[in-house]
Amino acid sequence: MRLLLTLAARDLRQALQSAGLWLPVAFLLLVASLYPFAVGPDAALLRRTGGGMLWIAALLASLLPVDRLVAPDRDAGVLDQIALRGIGEEMVVLARLAAHWAGFGPALMIATLPAAALLKLDGGTIGLLELGLLIGTPALAALGLLVATLTAGLRSSGALSGLLALPLAVPLLIFGAGTLGDGSGAALKFLGAASLLLVAITPIAGGAAIRAGRE
Numbered sequence: 772m773r774l775l776l777t778l779a780a781r782d783l784r785q786a787l788q789s790a791g792l793w794l795p796v797a798f799l800l801l802v803a804s805l806y807p808f809a810v811g812p813d814a815a816l817l818r819r820t821g822g823g824m825l826w827i828a829a830l831l832a833s834l835l836p837v838d839r840l841v842a843p844d845r846d847a848g849v850l851d852q853i854a855l856r857g858i859g860e861e862m863v864v865l866a867r868l869a870a871h872w873a874g875f876g877p878a879l880m881i882a883t884l885p886a887a888a889l890l891k892l893d894g895g896t897i898g899l900l901e902l903g904l905l906i907g908t909p910a911l912a913a914l915g916l917l918v919a920t921l922t923a924g925l926r927s928s929g930a931l932s933g934l935l936a937l938p939l940a941v942p943l944l945i946f947g948a949g950t951l952g953d954g955s956g957a958a959l960k961f962l963g964a965a966s967l968l969l970v971a972i973t974p975i976a977g978g979a980a981i982r983a984g985r986e
Contacts, residue, residue: 778853778863780870794832795878796875799829799832799879799883800885802831803825803828803885803890804889806890817891818890818892818893818896821891821892822948822951823951824890825883825887826903829883829908830911832875832879833875833908833911833915834918834936836874836875837922838919840915840916840919841923841981842923845984850863860977861978862974863978864916864920864973864977868970871915871916872908872909875908876908876912879908880908883901884897899951902950903947903951904947906966907943907947909969910943913969914936915936916973916977917972917977920980920984923980923981942961943962946959946961947962949962950962
């Protein structure tokens with residue numbers, strides 16, 4: 772357990788000290804800044820479409836650090852050393868998932884506030900957007916980590932990550948954007964269910980992918 776905590780702390784420290792934290796935040800703010808130039812300055816149009824656009828930007832931003840999540844430790848033999856100590860790959864993926872979310876999830880939610888202001892979103896919509904991201908960012912982190920375990924060691928892993936992640940992220944985008952206009956709360960519940968499913972599956976599937984890549 773101490774080794775897993777050390778591994779998670781190291782991953783979080785690397786994210787805070789590198790572009791793993793600032794690149795997704797800068798990407799989200801850049802997209803929010805450019806979007807009004809693409810659709811025009813109509814405040815009503817920006818309010819109607821801005822929330823969904825921020826969800827797409829958050830998804831793409833979460834995929835930016837995928838290349839550094841698994842491949843460097845795999846190539847350096849760190850994962851093999853951890854396995855020799857009797858620690859299962861599932862626990863390693865779970866620790867890395869927690870560190871990955873802590874490295875970009877809260878920062879992305881904070882960056883959403885000025886981004887939402889640029890898109891003229893009202894207070895109620897911003898509240899729903901933040902609540903949806905609080906529930907959905909663990910799923911985005913899980914999705915990115917799952918794809919990273921599947922593509923580690925492959926050529927052009929960055930392009931493959933996008934091809935694998937985007938179809939799997941469709942339910943998250945549908946339910947996440949749906950929370951902004953759904954007064955019944957059903958979309959929020961479906962988003963929570965999808966997030967829990969991805970978070971539960973990722974350690975199992977990711978651990979299996981790491982073992983398969985070692986053989």
